[in-house]
Amino acid sequence: METENNMDSSVSPSFYRCKNTSDRVSLRRVNDGYIDCLYGDDERNPDYPMTQLFRYQCQTVTSPSQYVSYAKLGDGVNDCADGSDEVSNEIRWSIFKCDTNDNYACWVLQGDQFGENRLKDVRLHFHRYCDSNRDMMDGQDEKNCSDWMCDTGLYKCNRSGQCIERKSFCDGEFDCDDGEDEVNCPQILQKWKFELNCNNRTEYFCITDEYIKNQSLNRSCISWHQVGDGHIDCIGARDERNVASCPDHRMVGDRFWCDNGRKCINYIAVCNGIKDCVDETDESICYWNTGYCRAGQFSCADRNGCKSARCTTGMTCSDKSHRFWCPNSTSENYVYRSSKHRSIFDIKKGCYNQLESHTKLSISSSSSNHQAKALDDRYFYCNRGFHLQVVTSSEFFCFCPLTFYGDRCQFNSRRVAIRLRFDRRQRSDLPLILNVLVMLLLNESIVVDHRLFVDEAKEYSSKSMTYLIYPRPKPLGTYSVRIESYHSTELIHFWEYPVSPLDFLPVLRIVKVLRFPARSFPWLCSHNYCENNGTCHQREDNKFLCICAYGWKGKLCEMKTEYIHCASHSLARTETICVCPPGYLEPYCYVQNLKCQQNNCELNETCIPRSHPPIYGHICICNTSNCNINRPVISVQRQEPNQSPFLLQLLQLTGDYPTIRQQILVQPLTTFPLIKTIKTRDWGYVIGEQPEIGLLFTFESNAYSIETTLYLLFINCSSTMRNFSVNLDQQLNKCHVLPENQRHAVTLFGNFCQSFTYGTCFISDGYLCYCGYPNKNHSNCLSYQRRYTVCSYCQNQGHCVQGDLTNRTDFACVCPKISH
Missing domain, CATH: 2.10.25.10 (Laminin)
Incomplete structure (x- = not known):
């Protein structure tokens, strides 16, 4: 934060000036959910247009609108006035986290940097509906569940239709909205004796307005059929604890609902002699309290004592009325039904087990x-x-x-962030595996931090990202970054980039494409400047680098090392920085990786053990032209060449959202049959299962637009490797788009499948459903958003279709009929 004394305007092109103070903040900190100005005027500021990236607009907050940073989504704190940064109209954000590079949540949250508001299309995972846990504002995901089909192993509530675990019966908490799971349970001794007057098979304890007015003519019990019916009968909404909502849009639970829903108070504030609700129901519900206890105390119902606290073992009433309106646990961190957030149904496991007809649900x-x-x-x-x-x-x-x-x-x-990509083109003589050492140097000689990783030869080179951390405290001097590439322990080439004078920045990012000079390696100096048998390497600008013999260090190998931790067969760059030969593990190269002795690679491939994490990892490198001979293929057949492109998308069932394992673009005028190898390795090059779901996108040019149609090609929930054949001339399984009035009826999707209302495959906003697989009695829906299928390389309103996700040049343009 800076101060400015001579500013006439609160807003300038580069910063915002706080009101009534001389402080100013960067514009990127305005409307980000963090109060920076003394009076908080940098938040909910209507004069500042929201143009910053990675901002979430609170859903129901208006006049003025409120924004918070993406980092605040699902962090357990209500930063939005309406709490939509925790639970929105679409999802509970704490279950939507970016954990891996291929995660759907990562793709969504990264959309802003590409000018796409992907957050608006986020939908709750299909199998989180009707699970008795509120994952949407006001519990919209738990309503209209009567036609919902529960996953195998769960109990379906008779009235609400929700799915619960059988172990949740008679645990003192409502799991079915109407409390069906708590009916006819054994009497709990901790209850207030007065509550035991109700017949727990047919009645529910409830203090109503009528009962308070006349305890002689009315009873403190209502029928169980009135519980969870959406109508509040009990004072405090005890009968609608799972249905009614508080101002934060969450269920009432153990709280006390008052002032016609404008307020909910903690159970501790009930009957404490202090009127917290405007309608005073938090005290009037204790009709026996005539005021003989002091404010802040609880009056026992038998009028035999005043207690400074309720719901504790140390402060008890003889009639146990101190247990009135108490939760299951009085722990400081207890939240009503918080232990009921179970893991969702494993789609992958369910798919495979359906084929074997013995689905089992794993319950923690x-x-x-x-x-x-x-x-x-x-x-x-x-x-x-x-x-x-x-x-x-x-x-x-x-x-x-x-x-x-x-x-x-x-x-x-304070750090230097580095992103690198090695350009191996024109250098086919480079080794398949490069050991890479990245160092942060002080005065060109002192290594203050370093990282080691490997670069693998691939058809399309990948990027590597790492961090180098400044020491604390940070010594004065000149800083630079050096990158060294090795074949085993032999230096191939090196690059060096200055950091100073920009080392004052908290974070400095260096992004480089590293190219190798067109000459043979190693490139040794014409004159050896290195001492003590060191080897001198040079580069294009005649700068040199000394690789010291074992036991020496320094810019010119002029300093002797006292104790070296590195194994003798490694390259010791310093006492503790060791470059390991193939198969020996960091940090000191003493332990050997024997993974490749287990024959983990396929025929005609070479197994190379990793020297870097993951421990005992390996890489399979193709060494002939026949590496794909034993891998499954997909064959696309058609009698005539195609005029428009086709896109095949193969999905792997992983986690909450399917992973896009592979995309195959069929270019226009392709000669058929087209045979493509199916990728069976994951991102870590570990051989895994085949993709379970195959989709096909077709594109048809209209006068001013492009019509896209989705087809379901196959569902393969088998561990056996197999080939797939697709005949585009035959009638394909089209995925119908639900009409507008049905797109949000998610709880009815199972019914649509049972009756085949929209065929055997249909799509909605955020969901893909396939029906009748593996037999007519089974169906499933995936949380699916179409992604990675479009690009931005086409002109004149042409539709850009992205193919191979590892090759940006693999795309096709579909032009409207008015363009060419």
């Missing part, structure tokens, strides 16, 4: 649920790191990522 134990809750409670303790708790105490220790430090990871590390 209650102890693991409590452990997960305990972790949730400490989720933010270590900021961006993770914590471990000492078993014998409540002490926590934080493990921080490279970019943060401190006892709670509360400080940002």
